[in-house]
Amino acid sequence: MNKIPESLNEALQYLKEGTYDVLAGGTDIMLKNRGYAEAPVPFKKNMLYIFNLDELRYIATHDEHIAIGAVTSYASMLRHPDVPDILKRSIRQIAGPALRHVATLAGNIGNASPSADGVLVLYLLDARIILASADGEREVPIEDVITGPGKHTIRPEEMIKEIRLPRRTFSNTFFKKVGARKADAISKTSLAGAARLHDNVVEELRIAIGAVNVTVVRDRSIEASFKGLTLEDLKARVDEVAAAYDSLIRPIDDQRSNARYRKQVSFNLIEAFIRQL
Amino acid sequence: MKNISKSIDKVDAHEKIAGETAYISDIKREDMVYAMTLRSPVASGTIRNITLPTLPEGYAAVGPEDIPGRNLVTMIYEDWPVFPEKRVNYIGEPLMLLLGPDKERLASLLDAVEVDIEEDTPVLDYSHSGVHLHYEKGDSDKAFADADRIIEETYTTGYQEQAYIEPQGFVGYIEDETYTVIGSIQCPYYVHEAVKVTLDETDENVRVLQAPVGGAFGGKEEFPSVMATQLAVALKKIKRPIKMIYEREEDMVSTTKRHPSKTTIRAAVKDGRITGMTSHIGIDGGAYIGLSEVVLSRGMLAATNAYTIEHLDVDGDVYLTNTVPNGAFRGFGAPQMIYAIEMFMHHAAKELGEDPFSFRKAHMVKQGDWTSTGGKFRDPILLDEMIEKAADISDYHKKRKAYEDENVYKGIGMSWFFHGCGFTGSGEQHIIKSRVEVEKDAQDTVYIHVAAVDMGQGPKTTLRKIVADVLDLPIERVIFDYPDTHRVPDSGPTVASRTAMIVGGLLARAAKTLKETWREGEAQKVEKRYQQPDYVEWDGECMKGDAYPAYSWGVNVVEVEVDKHTYEIDVKDVYSVYDLGKAIDERIVLGQADGGQAQGVAYGYLEVMSRENGRLKQTNMTDYIIPTAMDMPKTDNHLIDNPYPYGPYGAKGGGELTLVGGAPAVAQAIEQAVGRRVRDIPATPEYLMELIHNG
Numbered sequence A: 001m002n003k004i005p006e007s008l009n010e011a012l013q014y015l016k017e018g019t020y021d022v023l024a025g026g027t028d029i030m031l032k033n034r035g036y037a038e039a040p041v042p043f044k045k046n047m048l049y050i051f052n053l054d055e056l057r058y059i060a061t062h063d064e065h066i067a068i069g070a071v072t073s074y075a076s077m078l079r080h081p082d083v084p085d086i087l088k089r090s091i092r093q094i095a096g097p098a099l100r101h102v103a104t105l106a107g108n109i110g111n112a113s114p115s116a117d118g119v120l121v122l123y124l125l126d127a128r129i130i131l132a133s134a135d136g137e138r139e140v141p142i143e144d145v146i147t148g149p150g151k152h153t154i155r156p157e158e159m160i161k162e163i164r165l166p167r168r169t170f171s172n173t174f175f176k177k178v179g180a181r182k183a184d185a186i187s188k189t190s191l192a193g194a195a196r197l198h199d200n201v202v203e204e205l206r207i208a209i210g211a212v213n214v215t216v217v218r219d220r221s222i223e224a225s226f227k228g229l230t231l232e233d234l235k236a237r238v239d240e241v242a243a244a245y246d247s248l249i250r251p252i253d254d255q256r257s258n259a260r261y262r263k264q265v266s267f268n269l270i271e272a273f274i275r276q277l
Numbered sequence B: 001m002k003n004i005s006k007s008i009d010k011v012d013a014h015e016k017i018a019g020e021t022a023y024i025s026d027i028k029r030e031d032m033v034y035a036m037t038l039r040s041p042v043a044s045g046t047i048r049n050i051t052l053p054t055l056p057e058g059y060a061a062v063g064p065e066d067i068p069g070r071n072l073v074t075m076i077y078e079d080w081p082v083f084p085e086k087r088v089n090y091i092g093e094p095l096m097l098l099l100g101p102d103k104e105r106l107a108s109l110l111d112a113v114e115v116d117i118e119e120d121t122p123v124l125d126y127s128h129s130g131v132h133l134h135y136e137k138g139d140s141d142k143a144f145a146d147a148d149r150i151i152e153e154t155y156t157t158g159y160q161e162q163a164y165i166e167p168q169g170f171v172g173y174i175e176d177e178t179y180t181v182i183g184s185i186q187c188p189y190y191v192h193e194a195v196k197v198t199l200d201e202t203d204e205n206v207r208v209l210q211a212p213v214g215g216a217f218g219g220k221e222e223f224p225s226v227m228a229t230q231l232a233v234a235l236k237k238i239k240r241p242i243k244m245i246y247e248r249e250e251d252m253v254s255t256t257k258r259h260p261s262k263t264t265i266r267a268a269v270k271d272g273r274i275t276g277m278t279s280h281i282g283i284d285g286g287a288y289i290g291l292s293e294v295v296l297s298r299g300m301l302a303a304t305n306a307y308t309i310e311h312l313d314v315d316g317d318v319y320l321t322n323t324v325p326n327g328a329f330r331g332f333g334a335p336q337m338i339y340a341i342e343m344f345m346h347h348a349a350k351e352l353g354e355d356p357f358s359f360r361k362a363h364m365v366k367q368g369d370w371t372s373t374g375g376k377f378r379d380p381i382l383l384d385e386m387i388e389k390a391a392d393i394s395d396y397h398k399k400r401k402a403y404e405d406e407n408v409y410k411g412i413g414m415s416w417f418f419h420g421c422g423f424t425g426s427g428e429q430h431i432i433k434s435r436v437e438v439e440k441d442a443q444d445t446v447y448i449h450v451a452a453v454d455m456g457q458g459p460k461t462t463l464r465k466i467v468a469d470v471l472d473l474p475i476e477r478v479i480f481d482y483p484d485t486h487r488v489p490d491s492g493p494t495v496a497s498r499t500a501m502i503v504g505g506l507l508a509r510a511a512k513t514l515k516e517t518w519r520e521g522e523a524q525k526v527e528k529r530y531q532q533p534d535y536v537e538w539d540g541e542c543m544k545g546d547a548y549p550a551y552s553w554g555v556n557v558v559e560v561e562v563d564k565h566t567y568e569i570d571v572k573d574v575y576s577v578y579d580l581g582k583a584i585d586e587r588i589v590l591g592q593a594d595g596g597q598a599q600g601v602a603y604g605y606l607e608v609m610s611r612e613n614g615r616l617k618q619t620n621m622t623d624y625i626i627p628t629a630m631d632m633p634k635t636d637n638h639l640i641d642n643p644y645p646y647g648p649y650g651a652k653g654g655g656e657l658t659l660v661g662g663a664p665a666v667a668q669a670i671e672q673a674v675g676r677r678v679r680d681i682p683a684t685p686e687y688l689m690e691l692i693h694n695g
């Protein structure tokens, strides 16, 4: 049976049974359960409809992080002053206006697609995910939540309650989504970058690449290897940066693009990010 | 006199915006069952056996053995079976229908059918010609023998999907012993004839009604006949109302699309001018010929587009492949050919070291010139003025120069083109034989009786406007209901940019007669039949003479910027000037321009449909990319009056014209932006990457 809980607690009680799928905005899950016109939706599992849980609809600014409740829509995130600009840049390119009123960042995580645009920025920002169950909560880094296309470590009795974004300032950020058109497009590849410079020296460099591997690519050891360089040195070694990612960029041919293109463009975007620093 | 072009609100705008219009999927009948289609999983093979699961009470299966009449769908060329008996020729080919009250149950029954087909190797390349056409003018051999230079290039174009908002669909029922089908269709009488022949019934026992159509673009020209004949066979067998609506994916894999093509053009050049040309255009017809021969011929007739080439030799083939049959799509063969010849003229100039704009202009047609088939361009051609206007509003010449800079990833392209109005050759006279009626009742309310379909392009408004204007009546007094073959004569299919010019022209004449004989308070009826203008002479066999009674003209300018990191194409501006005689309603025509350009430009750079081993790869609206409002810039479109003496108020055709020039304009712009020659479309970022990296 599908359920419409009235509180988070009630929702967690249902989840305990281990037979429910959470339905937030439904913009992924409705497609996965597509049926025929003039026939009921053939849900493959019991649905737990959480989009009307107002207690999970919030954006709260704390000293160390920003907390985003699980059913906060993209549209309301765009309106909030404390949502990091780079996340907003990504959200503005997700789907179209109508969808952004119902779709959620938690749903973007739950769907666990390597081309998810919101998730890409969560990787870049070191987001931490609060997973709640009737037994309590745990906090997990984003890269430990998503393990492969459509695969994640959220247990059947758990759901995402909140997304935490550590508050960090960067000297420079970069976001580029490459879709087949300007709206309503699934990324062929995407890149988010951020850097912190001090006295012309690279203190921190972050790069996240989407749609070129089974999960978003982020490699902290590569990033660390370019730390401490002067900006000029970094730019002079831009080819090395791209080359460092070579083995991680393993895209596929599919109905939307091809591997050669995805790879070349990923390299170009790494270069573009470094050059604009 | 009032100006007919002055826009009024579309008569169906309000009910459509308010969501009140009942489309085919909104229609239900009592005791209705649904039909689902069993489809071939293979591209080529011979059916050994189809084993059905036990069908529950109220469920039925319908296949080739149930067809009372002929198992071929009536259309221009007849090779398309209602249901194949032995050979299957493409993935998705309908093998039989399953019918029943519950869709989910039907779907699981469908899954349980065992289809045993002996598969063989499908034909997937341009090797099996099903139709060959040829025509010539002058002496091209001599032109080539005398040439001081020969230039040759080959172009390819991809599939294009109509992507109408509303998938194909019908509801059928038996009423007063009449087989009645109502559907989302462009051509009620095509469906009528096809159903009649398949059922082996009389004209009176078959009735076809048009439901409001949510977009068609040619996709609902011949394909609905295939679907309707299948539904009619089922109707005759189970005698219950049936609803058959395709889901989007089903529609995309199994209905007709724009033919992919490959065109080679060779030109003989003497003293810097093209004196002769040979062209070959090959189009991929898919598994059945259907309309492909006519599509090919319209393509071939556009071989020289708006240029006069003295010596000409044009060949064309429809190649049969084991893929979904291709068919009618706005432009009908012309977009492929006009793309090729526009690019060729541009590239030929580059080869010769000449300025493409001046070179192309030097070859441009003028009034009084011979057409490619030796007919005559009789009416004034205003291209000079139109090109000047387009160049002016777009600042074309200045930008063209500025964007030559290698470091600027911007480009601007200009195409000019024509579109022949109405059916090719004497098709109107010999095949269509259009008939219209204007009737008035004793209350002096006037009724338009034609089979013309409004699929969004506006005849519900424009045809009423014409009749109301001639009769000097308010438009509310002129009624035009959705066509019903029991009530309206056959005014022909709603295709080939013919409705305003041909059907509208006949209605204007009928209204004029009614006005002249008007008797107040009395019921009256006037009928008019099509008569070919005396000057039209056409030899279909040799493709010689006047291929069309009139031509509409257009100029498109497209500006793009290409991202040097991602090769993405950003269409910045679109400017156009059109001569379609006289707009019956300016806003409706400008609406056609916006839509046609979006479809035409996107054909050149955006819309990708490809296949692997006979299977289409983009089969839903997530993967088949059409432009959104974000992708199309605000357009700057202009109309220029050039009244055609035989059209109503001077109107010619406008429906297709606005699509045919989009691809070459955007391709030229992209070519300039990346500094590489574009030959294949869609010119996607993936293609541009290869061009840039490999030359």
Ligand SMILES: Cc1cc2nc3c(=O)[nH]c(=O)nc-3n(C[C@H](O)[C@H](O)[C@H](O)COP(=O)(O)OP(=O)(O)OC[C@H]3O[C@@H](n4cnc5c(N)ncnc54)[C@H](O)[C@@H]3O)c2cc1C
Pocket (backbone or CB within 6 Å): A021, A022, A023, A024, A025, A026, A027, A028, A029, A030, A031, A070, A093, A094, A095, A096, A099, A102, A103, A104, A105, A106, A107, A108, A109, A110, A111, A115, A116, A117, A118, A154, A158, A159, A160, A161, A184, A185, A186, A187
């Ligand atoms: C037309 C269209 C365009 C799109 N464009 C884009 C795009 O540009 N970029 C992009 O990244 N995505 C895009 N999407 C995909 C989709 O909109 C996003 O992934 C969106 O973020 C999903 O959110 P939702 O709330 O609708 O998720 P739902 O569909 O409700 O759920 C998705 C998955 O997450 C799970 N889930 C949801 N909430 C929770 C929770 N609180 N805890 C645990 N699991 C949960 C669900 O069980 C399900 O498995 C598009 C979709 C459509 C239909």
